[in-house]
Amino acid sequence: MSGAGTRPAGWLRTHATDVLVRLAALGALLAFWWWATARADSLFFPTPDTVFESVWNDWLKNFGESWSENFGPSLKRLLLGFGLAAAGSVAIGVAIGRSRRFGEYVEPIVHFVRAVPPPAFLPLFIILLGIEDVQKVVLIAVGVFPPILLNTIDGVRAIDPQQFETAAVLQIGWRRRITHVILPAAAPKIFAGLRISMSIAVILMVISELFAATDGLGFRILQSSRQYRYVELWAGIVVLGLVGTLLNGLLVAVERRVLRWSNV
The missing domain is CATH 1.20.5 (Single alpha-helices involved in coiled-coils or other helix-helix interfaces)
Known part of the structure; x- marks a missing residue:
């Protein structure tokens, strides 16, 4: 053995x-x-060696400058919007999952927001919130909110009723029920929603930076396109793929650590 x-x-x-x-x-x-x-x-389709050379020279060689102008602003917006949406959607999802009446009132609104493509909110948010980071953070948060919320609701509603009955018999308070019964049992579903939403967050981060932005990964890619620097444009796409892969890998690592008891 x-x-x-x-x-x-x-x-x-x-x-x-x-x-x-x-x-x-x-x-x-x-x-x-x-x-x-x-x-x-073709000038528009560079070979991989020229693209990866641009990734090193234009993005990674002077990483301090790239961080302050590109990586840092983008990751700040993404993580802030993602974090706010995750915290709010899990809290509301637990409430809806435990209360059918509350769900009847709120779920139609959630499904309406879910049916609207998040980029459609961008012109409205620019009018209401301006062109600063607040608008970009809110766009990301609104876009990633529904998947996490709906997965949380499904996870909470799928919990075995016997777990709640046991908690009631043991006279466990509602706070400990949330932290020791509801969240651990619903965690696999919640993390499934988080993984889906991370990809959406990266997409919305780029979209928000294509309009009325002065820094960030999306802005840098747009500038490369406008200035006909196609190798740098492709390099930016590769960098975005690497950033998305890294963020997803970190989320998977957190999920495995949190859910190590369930062998998922």
């Missing part, structure tokens, strides 16, 4: 195979990119 903290040989072989398959898929994508752009020989 394997000792504590060790992995069975079968798991290691499977994990190694998964890593190799992913690396092979990435290599195939890069090879196809190289082949297609070399054949096209």
